[in-house]
Amino acid sequence: MQPLNYVLWIPLTVILCLSAQGQYALDAAQLTSAPYQWYDQKIDLQNSGLVNGEYEEVKRISKNSHSFFESDNWTQGTIHFRGQRYDSVYMTYDVHRDLLLIRHPTQYAFHNQAIKPIQQHISEFEIFQHHFIRLDNDELAGFYDALYKGDHLELVVKRFKKTVVERSVEYESEDRIYFLFKDSYYQLKNKSSLLKVLPEHKKAIKDFVSSHKLTIKKDHDMDCVELIEFIDQNLMNQ
Numbered sequence: 001m002q003p004l005n006y007v008l009w010i011p012l013t014v015i016l017c018l019s020a021q022g023q024y025a026l027d028a029a030q031l032t033s034a035p036y037q038w039y040d041q042k043i044d045l046q047n048s049g050l051v052n053g054e055y056e057e058v059k060r061i062s063k064n065s066h067s068f069f070e071s072d073n074w075t076q077g078t079i080h081f082r083g084q085r086y087d088s089v090y091m092t093y094d095v096h097r098d099l100l101l102i103r104h105p106t107q108y109a110f111h112n113q114a115i116k117p118i119q120q121h122i123s124e125f126e127i128f129q130h131h132f133i134r135l136d137n138d139e140l141a142g143f144y145d146a147l148y149k150g151d152h153l154e155l156v157v158k159r160f161k162k163t164v165v166e167r168s169v170e171y172e173s174e175d176r177i178y179f180l181f182k183d184s185y186y187q188l189k190n191k192s193s194l195l196k197v198l199p200e201h202k203k204a205i206k207d208f209v210s211s212h213k214l215t216i217k218k219d220h221d222m223d224c225v226e227l228i229e230f231i232d233q234n235l236m237n238q
Helices: 028-033 035-042 191-197 199-211 221-234
Strands: 053-055 075-081 084-094 099-103 114-117 122-127 130-136 141-149 153-158 161-165 169-173 176-181 184-187
Touching (some): 084 122, 141 221, 153 221, 184 191, 191 199
Antiparallel strands (some): 053 114, 084 099, 099 114, 141 153, 153 176, 161 169
């Protein structure tokens, strides 16, 4: 990504809201006399809110790794912003800083400039077939990868990369898994984390983990989902 080191005089809320669907011929007289009037004629105003943010400088400090979820390339996804859904938005998620960034939606020289929307106004987003939700409570805050939501249990993952400095700076994954039970979140470090919260189901949980050869710890998302789903659908009503 190449950060923008200059901006035009056009008001930010105008230039950021240009559609990614095509280029527009800019007439200098129009922009000088009435930039907002020109913008209103070209763009549907209902789509203008998403890029109501600020420029974000993206620095790469590692040659071999990056701080983003899955890829450091712009990827199309969906964002729910201020109650409205936006599809096919080019975005990238910095898990080190917990920031969702979107690509400048024009085809001008600053096309690859990263924009940081107001993060608190993003309720959820989808990228790489993962559904992230925003949590804001006393236990967890920020964006979390929602893996499972049942009637009694939920499972989320905090995607995170830490920096490791040896001969060079590198990013290493350090995800943390949490399950929600009776309005409280608990970190799922291993099988014992569940047994402490659900001691009455100790035998059933152990038997299921053993018979299905599950590994309950970070970086084994699907095994954790399988166990949480089993507990939610088979044990909670007993």
